[in-house]
Amino acid sequence: MMETDGINGLSFATINNAPIDFYTNGNNHRMTITGSGNVGIGTISPNFALDVKTGTKPVIAAWGSIVDRTYTGSSPDEPAFATYSYGGTKFGIGHSWGALSLLAYDIDTYGAGNIKFYTGNNAEGQPCAERMIITRTGNVGIKTTNPASPLEVNGVIHSTSGGVKFPDNTVQTTAYTGTELKELIKQNQELRIELEQLRREIENLKTQINIDNK
Numbered sequence: 001m002m003e004t005d006g007i008n009g010l011s012f013a014t015i016n017n018a019p020i021d022f023y024t025n026g027n028n029h030r031m032t033i034t035g036s037g038n039v040g041i042g043t044i045s046p047n048f049a050l051d052v053k054t055g056t057k058p059v060i061a062a063w064g065s066i067v068d069r070t071y072t073g074s075s076p077d078e079p080a081f082a083t084y085s086y087g088g089t090k091f092g093i094g095h096s097w098g099a100l101s102l103l104a105y106d107i108d109t110y111g112a113g114n115i116k117f118y119t120g121n122n123a124e125g126q127p128c129a130e131r132m133i134i135t136r137t138g139n140v141g142i143k144t145t146n147p148a149s150p151l152e153v154n155g156v157i158h159s160t161s162g163g164v165k166f167p168d169n170t171v172q173t174t175a176y177t178g179t180e181l182k183e184l185i186k187q188n189q190e191l192r193i194e195l196e197q198l199r200r201e202i203e204n205l206k207t208q209i210n211i212d213n214k
Contacts, residue, residue: 014035017035017036018035019032019033019034019035019044020032020033021044029044030042032044032045032046034046037049038050038051039051040052040053041053041054042054042055113136114133114134114135114136115133115134116130116132116133116134117130117131117132117133118130118131119131130145131143133145133147135147138150139151139152140152141153141154142154142155143155
């Protein structure tokens, strides 16, 4: 049944839990809205609120933002990708094998082209807060919103294994305590003492030679 009253717009309705089907070019099925409200594109039996089956074609292609302007806690006008979990059920990314790409591309002069990561727990009264950022220049910031280096961390870095590799390919696996420097200074002091003793012996030998030559 289709209705319009000129005030509330156009309405589609069915009875007996029947679906609403859309066809083009004759009997080519394109979309279904089931009696339970699930929407299927490319399928007549959608199992989810939005179930898209397109074969080998891309599921979504859009110019501009394909994510609603979800409030992240910093700006109500900033687009965000939000995932929620209830018990063991997850919604969002991380369910399939293969690669995952995140793209932040500024098509005008208003955006920054950054990728930001937020976490929070509403049940515990924790507001959604920015935890990490990848800037348009490739700098990564953890607990800092404006990293000036390829990696900038505002906090303690805990390395459990491997250590830190420097540009000269040396690896530092333990914190520097100054022990090596102290040992080197000690060796130098001992060498200075030995050289001083050798100098005195040479002077004594010269004196003895001069006495014998008289």
